[in-house]
Amino acid sequence: MEFIAIYLWTVLETRAIYVARHVVYRYLLTDARISFTNAKSSELILKQWVKRSLQMDKDKMGKDKNEKDKPQQESLVKILRRRSTRIRWKDDQSSSDDSDDEMEENFSRDFPESEDSALSLTMADSTIKSIISLPDEKIDMLAATSVLQQQATEIRNQRVNWQSYLQSQMISQEDYSFIVAFDNADAQAREKLLKDNRNQAAKTFLNLLGHVSKDQTIQYILIMIDDMLQEDRKRVEIFHEHCAKKKESVWGPFLNLLNRPDGFIVNMTSRIIAKIACWSQDLMDKSDLQFYLAWLKDQLKQNNNEYMQSVARCLQMMLRIDEYRFAFVSVDGISTLIDVLQGRVNFQVQYQLIFCLWVLTFNPLLAEKMNKFNVIPILADILSDSVKEKVTRIILAVFRNLIETPEDSQVSKEHCIAMVQCKVLKQLSILEQRKLDDEDIVADIEFLNEKLQASVQDLSSFDEYATEVKSGRLEWSPVHKSAKFWRENAGRLNEKNYELLRILIHLLETSKDPLVLSVASFDIGEYVRHYPRGKHVIEQLGGKQLVMQLLGHEDPNVRYEALLAVQKLMVHNWEYLGRQLEKEQTQGTKPTTSTASLSVKS
Known part of the structure; x- marks a missing residue:
């Protein structure tokens, strides 16, 4: 339902869609849920909504219609944007491998805007039917069109009055002449204009970004820059050449925009930064790169971020460059990707973030640490x-x-x-x-x-055990209950500076899973039972105290395994004492001072 709503709102501007907007508006306000598993029944429901909406709105479409509908339309836009990443429609939000721009191009080609302002309700029904009956790959394509691209389509149609900026002396005559010519030019004319005025192009765009404060105008300018770069990747050098002449950083004007409160502005700016950083012959400066990657990482962490697809798309571009991969790891980027993937994200974001992991694994050093x-x-x-x-x-x-x-x-x-x-x-x-x-x-x-x-x-059984412990996902696999395994391998838990023991103890401290806590407690008890100095090692690593704390755990299985482990920690002294006494009695000697002292302590 969500992708139909967005399509109807952003692509068609007709009388019939006016009705459909009311339909979608009521759907969003009532938080209805419709499954499109059965296309025919869903289509019938949608048609009934349209007809019912026609009847309900019949008396409201008089000459004051525009004034009454304006607040409602603005509310609908906000609701659509707010919910664009929350609503899950049945066929999920997977996508093809194309870039956002290719998605948008295909989207526009497959569903061109209608020029007939008197489009009938029959055509609206036909449009809805055509969307519902789309093959999976087309549905995927629609879903992959990010919120940023959908909003950019709207903003492109809201032309800026450059004359007003010139009259208020906010921009120079030189900048005005270039931006008007560029804004009104077709692709061929833009190519010639940029070829003849490379330095002026960068100068005008950067001047406008620095002197204009109105959000809507900044949005429009950023879209112009993004479209310009998308037409020809080599145009990123226009900004580098201009800034090199002025001995200024090319990143400063754009990085400053990342602090703006407007979501579209910061994410479109981020998209432009990624293109300049990846398509230019010059790599991004280290300090600027760290700032930008940290910003992207923070955006991934935001709950219900409607621009998540755009953030992920920027990362997909950046991590294709090997030098940028290490910088991303240095800002704890991999952990962030994993944390997001562990949460509830749609299939499109899943694909994009796993793509980021994939490009990281092309570096041997990163693949080894992954x-x-x-x-x-x-x-x-x-x-x-x-x-x-x-x-x-x-x-x-x-x-x-x-x-x-x-x-x-x-x-x-x-x-x-x-x-x-x-x-x-x-x-x-x-x-x-x-x-x-x-x-x-x-x-x-x-x-x-x-x-x-x-x-x-x-x-080997030990390889299997070591891998399970390192994964942090302990379960009652056969090796845990095998006495033969512990007799042969208890000492191997001391390898690599007690690596496996440290992991077990860390799990006791951090895990919330009762199964993991139970198995870890059991393993520590078996280690103590089969390794002579096990009790001393566990105490030195802080494991004894953690096991004893689990005696009060809410889960009965955890309490039981913790109790057994504590018993093994205590009984270990008695077994050692028994062996000492038996040895001394066999030799016919009196108990040594150390043995007597141990008896008192026990």
Whole structure:
């Protein structure tokens, strides 16, 4: 329903759509929910709404109609924008791999504006029917058109009165002459104008951004700059050349706009910054780059950010540049991507953020560190729930890179084990049973199956255990309950400066999952039972206190496992004392001072 509402509002400007606006307006205000699973019944409901709205509004369409409808129309725009990222329509919000601009071009070509101001209700019904009956790929294309692009389409039609700025002396005659000529030119004329006035173009645009304060005008100027760059990527050098002559930073005027309160302005500015940073021969300065990437990261964290797709699109562009990847990691970017993916986001945003992870994995150093952020478990969960082919494809591509890209074969092996641990083999089996036309998906499934099956054959019980602990997703797998495993491997938990023990203790401190807490408590108890100095090590690492705190946990299973672990920590002293006494009695000697002292302490 949402994409129909946006389409009707932004594309068609007709009498029949006036009625449809009222229909959609009532839908949004009452927070109705309609499933479009059954297209015919949904179409019938929508037609009934239109007819009912016609009857209800029949007496309200007199000569004062425009004045009465204006506040309602403005309210509808606000509601549409506010809810554009919250409403979930049945077919989700996946998209094709095209850029936002290509999406918009296809959108306009497939659904051109009507010039007939007397469009009948029959045509409105036909339009609704044509949208509902669209194939999945067209629906995906509509959904991928971001809020930023939808608003840009509206703003383009609101021409600026440049004469008023000249008369008020807010802009110079030189800037006025250029901007009027540029604004009224077609693509061919713009090309000639820019070729003859490269420096003036950058000078005028930057002057206008610096001297004009009205939001609507700033929006219009930014759209002009964005369209200019989109027509020809090489035009980004216009700004670099101008700023180099003046010995000024090209980033300053644009970065300042990121502090504006208007959502459209900051996100369109962000889009322009990304294009200049990625399409120019000169890389972005380190300090400016850190500021911009930190800004993008903060935008991702915002709840209900209606411009999330545009933010993700900027990141997709930036992370194609290897130098920018390390800068993004340095501002804790990977953790932010994972946090957002763990939340409830639509399929379009899922795809875009996983795309960001994918381009990061082309760098060997980053690919080796990736699973420290729990990337594999998170993506495995998304893969198991995914119904969109493009999301599946990009996840499999990430998994393949995590195996192929690392230069250390041991890291690749660990990634394979992690995927096995996260039930990726099962998902590959399910995917193989589908009829997939995408050659990339088929090839990646074959590659991953081969690598994961090979890793399973070489997988030792300790490798399986270590991978499970590192994933942070503990469950009652066979190794935990195997006495043979603990007898043979308890000492190996001391490897790499007690790495696995530290992870177990960290889970006791931070995890909210009763299952994880139960298994971690059990493992610490088994380590103490089978490793002679286990009690001392656990105390030194702060594990004993955390286990004892779990004795008061609300979950009975956690309390039970914590109690057993505490018993093992205490009984360990008695077992040691018993062995000492037995040894001394066999030798026929008196108990030593140390043994007596230990008895008193126990």
